[in-house]
Amino acid sequence: MKVLVIGSHGMLGSDLVNRLSNLSDQKNPGNEVIAADREHVDITHGEDASKFIAQVKPDVIINCAAFSNVDACETQISEAFAVNASGARNVALAGKLTGARVIHISTDYVFDGMKNEPYLETDTPNPISVYGKSKLEGELAVQEIGGNYVIIRTAWLFGPYRNNFVTTMLELGRKNRSVSVVTDQHGSPTYTTDLSDAIRTAISKDLRGIYHVTNSGTCSRYEWAQKIFELTGNQVSVLPLKTADYKRAARVPPNSSLDCTKYATTTGQKMRPWQEALREYISKALR
Ligand SMILES: NC(=O)c1ccc[n+]([C@@H]2O[C@H](COP(=O)([O-])OP(=O)(O)OC[C@H]3O[C@@H](n4cnc5c(N)ncnc54)[C@H](OP(=O)(O)O)[C@@H]3O)[C@@H](O)[C@H]2O)c1
Helix, strand or coil: CEEEEECCCCHHHHHHHHHHHHHHHHHCCCCEEEEECCCCCCCCCHHHHHHHHHHHCCCEEEECCCCCCHHHHHHCHHHHHHHHHHHHHHHHHHHHHHCCEEEEEEEHHHCCCCCCCCECCCCCCCCCCHHHHHHHHHHHHHHHHCCCEEEEEECCEECCCCCCHHHHHHHHHHHCCEEEEECCCEECCEEHHHHHHHHHHHHHCCCCEEEECCCECCEEHHHHHHHHHHHHCCCCEEEEECHHHCCCCCCCCCECCECCHHHHHHHCCCCCEHHHHHHHHHHHHCC
């Protein structure tokens, strides 16, 4: 099976290529992983994307490419929609035309965060940021084009590639005795390595439709930061802050935790708690 990963230099794409390649070697020697990023194909150009995908002839396309800087999306609106909406459409269309399965990666930020419980796949999205709106438009395009697709919504990614909340906290903790972190944003931190394995499962179990996939459990960003410093042993005080007192360009959902029961019951695989995943990531990062 030939698997094309688009956005392969990103935080998720890099880990995914790594995991799929390793597992291909051990379990499925016939599998071939093709890694592509912006220098190979710009997904905002429909014709280029079609040509590239027709040349590669993948059995499966995993679209990890995104304009993922949530605050920058607020000012670079057309760029955000070009990648997250039109780009998603171009990849889905090219996938359908070549008969490839399309795994599209989306986000918890399609929700407004006003629900008091984790969001189900059947809950109605209502994004409150340009990023969330552009990602929702991408989801809708993938669904409208049809074909063999699965949309995986995930959240709060951390992993060995690229900067993320954990690396930011570690950097701040190196320079300061205290850091202020918001207490009123809740979600599920998710390890890119675990998500990569779940994506592999989505392929092998032939999932279709929309699935929520995060590490299990929910916390506030404040609690996440506390856990990071507890695991690293850094003597850093985490001070509570309210979102209203933290100036940033984009509005973010107060609760964007996702209910992943559908993934667990369909595949028989429950994602491990975020604390365990974080422990593994930090122990590898500090080695
Ligand atoms: N990060 C999170 O916390 C989070 C949370 C929920 C969902 N997600 C979703 O998870 C997926 C992966 O996110 P991530 O954090 O891994 O993103 P990322 O690190 O920003 O990686 C995205 C990749 O896409 C590439 N790309 C951007 N525009 C492109 C284009 N026009 N053509 C081809 N490639 C392009 C980027 O290249 P450049 O570096 O050159 O721009 C980058 O390599 C995305 O769908 C994102 O929306 C992320």
